[in-house]
Amino acid sequence: MLYLHIEPDQQQWLDAFAHHQPDLKVVTADDDFDADRVRWVAAWNPSEGLFGHFPNLEAVFALGAGVDAFVRRDDLSAEIPLIRLLDAGMADQMVEYILWATLTVQRDFDLYADLQRQNKWQEHTARSRDQMRLGILGLGALGQQVAKSLTTYGYPVSGWKRSEIELEGVKVFTGDQGLQQLVQQSDVLISLLPNTPQTRGLLDAKLLGKLPKGAALVNVARGVQVVDADLLKLLDNDHLRFAALDVFHEEPLPTDHPFWQHPKVAVTPHMAAATLPEPAVKQVVANLKKLEAGQEPEGLVKAESGY
Structure with missing residues (x-):
């Protein structure tokens, strides 16, 4: 039974x-x-x-x-x-969520939304897919499927995993040094990491600060991996351009949390992959x-x- x-x-x-x-x-x-x-x-x-x-x-x-x-x-x-x-069915949904976040930055949809609020007509120069480097933290069964799917859209995709694997079309980094290298070359950093003592608080000022200026963060893994105050500071000083957050330290996200009203943060209620x-x-x-x-x-x- x-x-x-x-x-x-x-x-x-x-x-x-x-x-x-x-x-x-x-x-x-x-x-x-x-x-x-x-x-x-x-x-x-x-x-x-x-x-x-x-x-x-x-x-x-x-x-x-x-x-x-x-x-x-x-x-x-x-x-x-x-x-x-x-x-x-979760991998396809994850890919859709990541594509939405990536396109938001690639095609400046976040900036156009802000211009609309100001009644401003102003065109930006679009970037091509091959100019958007996607870095995936966590290449487990789900992460591998997501990484391979994203390559079919023409994006350069890299991933990080603690142990070595080969993944067709995806450059795989391993170890602590590999983690630093991946982050330094990611225009969009995506966390698909499991929740372990090693991953909690991993996305802090020290690591996220190594992202290229104007990069974006997508967290569809676990909220405890992000140090919220560090992320907010990097967004406020314009080092990071955008953050799409689907998971949080406390869920539902408290109504007084600064993420709700931050102009560079997109909050979704843990729905990236049902x-x-x-x-x-x-x-x-x-x-x-x-x-x-x-x-x-x-x-x-x-x-x-x-x-």
């Missing part, structure tokens, strides 16, 4: 499970069921103490790429396999079959790395 814990649009998920695995018994908090019979839990933003209700739990599925809400919990043993989604039920359920069902066959599921979270 699988327990499903997600809101809203719960029925879409139930319908998808019924379609892809009709013999799987799926229950929710609205149902009357025996908790002892629950073998798996599929959840997004699980409530406090949720997993403690199921004494025979064999695995947990995180219905998203991030697993912040699942690790280091008192009610979930590290011995229970935790499995995250690898894409589920999990789509159909592809997500197909991944969960495929991994359930792997578990039943004694095989390692795809997206298994490694305890040592936290992702």
